[in-house]
Amino acid sequence: MTDAALPARPHRKARRMRQTALVYLFLVPGMMVFGAFILWPLVASEWYSLLDWSGFDANPVFVGLANYRELLGDSYFWDAFRRSFIFMLATVPAQMAISLVLAVMLNDKLLKLSSLYRTLIFLPVVTPVAVIGIVMTLMLSPFNGPVNMALLDWGLTQRTIDFLGSPRLVLWTLAVIYIWKWVGVTMVYWLAALQTVPAELFEAARLDGVTGRQVTMYIVLPMIAPFAVVIALISAISAMNVFPLVQAMTQGGPFYSSEVMEVYIFRTAFASAAGTVPRLGYASAAGVFFGLSIMVLTVFQILALRQARRQGGDQ
Amino acid sequence: MPDITTMNRRTFLAGTTALGALGITGAARAQDITIPAPIADIPTDAPMRWIDTGDQKAVFYRDFFARYTAERGVDVVYDGLPWSELNTVVPLGIRNGTAQDAFVLPSSVPPAFAVRDGWVQPYDGLIPDLEAWKGNFPDGSFIEGLNVFEGKTYGVPYTSALVSGAHLLFNRDMMANAGFDPEAQPLTWDGFREAARKITESAGGRAYGFIIGGAQVGRWSEVVRTLGQMAGAACGKVSIAAGVDFRTGKVIWNADEFVAAVELLLAMNDDGSVFPGSLSMTAPQARAFMPQGAAGMILQGPWNIPVWERENPDFNFGIAPPPAPEGATGKIITGELAEPGNTMFINAKAKNPLAVADVVHYLGTVEGQTAWANVVGPSDPPLFPEALERSSMSKRSTAVLSMFRDIVRVGPNPFARNPELSEVAKAYVEPTPSLASTVQGLFAGQLTGVRENLDILTEATEAALDKAFDEARANGANVSRDDMVFPNWDPARNYVAADYAEL
Numbered sequence: 001m002t003d004a005a006l007p008a009r010p011h012r013k014a015r016r017m018r019q020t021a022l023v024y025l026f027l028v029p030g031m032m033v034f035g036a037f038i039l040w041p042l043v044a045s046e047w048y049s050l051l052d053w054s055g056f057d058a059n060p061v062f063v064g065l066a067n068y069r070e071l072l073g074d075s076y077f078w079d080a081f082r083r084s085f086i087f088m089l090a091t092v093p094a095q096m097a098i099s100l101v102l103a104v105m106l107n108d109k110l111l112k113l114s115s116l117y118r119t120l121i122f123l124p125v126v127t128p129v130a131v132i133g134i135v136m137t138l139m140l141s142p143f144n145g146p147v148n149m150a151l152l153d154w155g156l157t158q159r160t161i162d163f164l165g166s167p168r169l170v171l172w173t174l175a176v177i178y179i180w181k182w183v184g185v186t187m188v189y190w191l192a193a194l195q196t197v198p199a200e201l202f203e204a205a206r207l208d209g210v211t212g213r214q215v216t217m218y219i220v221l222p223m224i225a226p227f228a229v230v231i232a233l234i235s236a237i238s239a240m241n242v243f244p245l246v247q248a249m250t251q252g253g254p255f256y257s258s259e260v261m262e263v264y265i266f267r268t269a270f271a272s273a274a275g276t277v278p279r280l281g282y283a284s285a286a287g288v289f290f291g292l293s294i295m296v297l298t299v300f301q302i303l304a305l306r307q308a309r310r311q312g313g314d315q
Numbered sequence: 316m317p318d319i320t321t322m323n324r325r326t327f328l329a330g331t332t333a334l335g336a337l338g339i340t341g342a343a344r345a346q347d348i349t350i351p352a353p354i355a356d357i358p359t360d361a362p363m364r365w366i367d368t369g370d371q372k373a374v375f376y377r378d379f380f381a382r383y384t385a386e387r388g389v390d391v392v393y394d395g396l397p398w399s400e401l402n403t404v405v406p407l408g409i410r411n412g413t414a415q416d417a418f419v420l421p422s423s424v425p426p427a428f429a430v431r432d433g434w435v436q437p438y439d440g441l442i443p444d445l446e447a448w449k450g451n452f453p454d455g456s457f458i459e460g461l462n463v464f465e466g467k468t469y470g471v472p473y474t475s476a477l478v479s480g481a482h483l484l485f486n487r488d489m490m491a492n493a494g495f496d497p498e499a500q501p502l503t504w505d506g507f508r509e510a511a512r513k514i515t516e517s518a519g520g521r522a523y524g525f526i527i528g529g530a531q532v533g534r535w536s537e538v539v540r541t542l543g544q545m546a547g548a549a550c551g552k553v554s555i556a557a558g559v560d561f562r563t564g565k566v567i568w569n570a571d572e573f574v575a576a577v578e579l580l581l582a583m584n585d586d587g588s589v590f591p592g593s594l595s596m597t598a599p600q601a602r603a604f605m606p607q608g609a610a611g612m613i614l615q616g617p618w619n620i621p622v623w624e625r626e627n628p629d630f631n632f633g634i635a636p637p638p639a640p641e642g643a644t645g646k647i648i649t650g651e652l653a654e655p656g657n658t659m660f661i662n663a664k665a666k667n668p669l670a671v672a673d674v675v676h677y678l679g680t681v682e683g684q685t686a687w688a689n690v691v692g693p694s695d696p697p698l699f700p701e702a703l704e705r706s707s708m709s710k711r712s713t714a715v716l717s718m719f720r721d722i723v724r725v726g727p728n729p730f731a732r733n734p735e736l737s738e739v740a741k742a743y744v745e746p747t748p749s750l751a752s753t754v755q756g757l758f759a760g761q762l763t764g765v766r767e768n769l770d771i772l773t774e775a776t777e778a779a780l781d782k783a784f785d786e787a788r789a790n791g792a793n794v795s796r797d798d799m800v801f802p803n804w805d806p807a808r809n810y811v812a813a814d815y816a817e818l
Contacts, residue, residue, distance in 0.1 A: 277743065
């Protein structure tokens with residue numbers, strides 16, 4: 001170290017401090033938004049879940065864990081809870097598989113009009129759920145709905161099918177619509193993952209006379225496998241947040257057969273049909289319980305991700 | 316090939332004529348709204364904010380408030396929101412101190428509760444000669460425990476509750492082809508089923524006899540309650556009074572009339588007369604199929620009439636009472652004469668309470684009521700009978716309101732008898748499944764056994780009521796299940812102040 005460098009130290013320290021302060025300053029808006037819209041509601045719902053409270057009564061009553069005890073004995077809560085997980089298990093693997101196939105196809109440099117296909121696949125993602133709700137209700141209508149008309153014309157059914165009015169079909173119908181709407185996002189994740197596969201590998205494989213299928217099976221898929229855990233995690237959490245779609249299309253019906261957790265929470269918190277007082281405390285308990293369940297799921301997935309990374313490192 | 320130039324000219328002429336006619340009609344309507352002299356010096360330094368459930372009311376208020384602002388110099392902010400949003404916006408506003416100056420109470424908040432918790436302030440002292448002005452209203456508009464508390468007037472109603480949300484609206488041509496004329500002879504249940512079957516058969520799959528917006532769960536309770544009441548079952552409508560026969564104080568959802576009403580709907584479904592997809596459509600979606608000729612009958616409210624007349628002027632439809640079994644003389648029961656959902660309250664922290672009182676005062680005059688009737692029509696009919704006579708509503712609209720006077724009766728209101736029942740309402744948790752969900756479940760095939768399920772519902776509702784009463788008593792409220800018993804109630808006539816006094 002030279003003598004000339006010595007006087008610069010305080011300057012550097014001050015500059016670093018200024019930079020650090022600037023970083024924190026830039027973080028403030030984000031933190032404020034995070035605090036107001038994520039942290040505060042999170043903490044508040046935990047507190048509300050311990051109250052017998054309608055949401056507007058000036059004197060909420062502290063009831064401890066009574067809401068949770070009631071929740072555990074509520075069969076409609078467990079049904080909604082089960083449905084949410086069934087929905088997730090039905091949609092995530094299908095969504096990931098379909099989007100992966102699409103991504104691999106669109107990643108092929110030889111494919112013409114790939115930008116157009118990407119846009120078309122991504123279009124439902126940016127379409128408002130309310131619009132999708134209306135359009136899909138018309139498409140699936142048993143009265144002159146194009147889907148039913150096509151099924152009849154092709155002889156696949158003898159009578160029209162009430163996709164959204166049948167308790168047996170409604171959840172699966174919603175699952176298909178959900179996959180169609182969101183497959184574009186998952187496809188983008190996969191496309192990003194595919195960008196990480198070095199071009200030299202493709203070149204080497206080509207020189208070795210490897211077929212396209214073999215490239216996919218033995219080069220691409222193993223290399224993007226670690227991303228699958230992250231994509232699965234994001235997709236699983238998204239599949240738990242289906243309130244707008246379900247509310248727009250079935251409102252949880254008929255007779256609760258498409259009532260997933262978010263719709264259950266909304267119903268108990270705000271949407272009593274007979275004008276009875278809402279139960280914000282009880283709904284909060286359901287929300288907290290469900291949130292914790294998702295958190296447990298997330299922890300498992302993070303552990304799986306670490307495991308995948310470790311295995312990737314071993315290789 | 317048509318001469319495009321000529322066509323354009325014709326179209327232009329037709330368009331300008333239509334616009335001219337519309338302008339004349341609009342002007343005629345606008346001229347009906349004359350802002351009267353103010354009731355006092357209205358402050359102009361603070362805006363007046365007003366919230367209600369919008370819809371056709373919003374059409375009136377947007378025009379009225381524009382004129383009011385021009386006349387008085389008071390800025391008005393009007394919000395018309397659906398119930399689902401109003402139910403959360405108003406309580407949040409009260410908590411945050413940002414609630415509007417004037418509001419209707421959320422459907423789950425009894426007026427006694429709002430008064431007790433200091434949400435609202437009385438009109439006393441704001442409207443001059445309040446009692447004389449209230450004297451213009453029909454008897455039964457102001458009732459202690461509903462909108463008057465300890466002699467002070469907190470809520471002012473201005474629309475009638477003598478409305479059915481499930482009367483018959485039908486396609487006249489289809490009905491005539493089926494051999495029925497409900498306007499001359501109201502349909503019996505057998506006739507209703509038969510007409511639906513015949514309409515369906517003659518349409519050969521292009522139309523169905525009956526349609527219902529069954530995804531909107533409340534439609535099921537509205538229709539079944541109406542059919543059951545027309546058959547002779549008599550009970551309350553909402554909150555802790557829902558399903559309670561006030562003669563005994565007991566819940567009667569499993570009465571023969573309600574069981575038969577549900578069975579009627581299921582039988583029509585078995586006949587294939589119900590529009591396919593009814594379980595997955597909302598009430599507005601169902602309503603939209605009627606003018607298209609896709610369904611022959613619907614049980615809904617009078618709000619359809621102005622919409623269809625305006626948007627589908629060629630649609631030949633009629634109105635009639637809800638079907639009833641042969642010889643039945645039942646009535647539809649409502650909790651009060653004046654519609655609580657259109658009763659305006661003044662925020663206790665209102666920035667411009669005088670402006671609210673000024674507007675409400677106008678709405679409580681024959682002129683205001685007439686102007687209201689001309690714009691809002693039968694969906695929220697005016698409270699003053701004179702306004703109905705003076706209004707320029709369509710023939711169908713006046714006919715439907717006249718019909719309601721025959722088939723709707725004001726029943727007892729337990730809250731008017733004991734305002735402390737608001738504590739019970741606060742503690743009451745509606746059983747799951749409710750009447751609405753139970754009927755939907757039966758229709759969807761998720762539940763089987765009409766009587767068995769209505770028995771379960773009745774038992775659950777009784778238990779929920781008992782629990783709520785116990786809880787309210789534990790919190791110090793002086794209430795009893797006897798508060799729901801009105802031995803002098805005759806469902807065939809309106810329950811009036813003298814009847815309360817007799818108890």
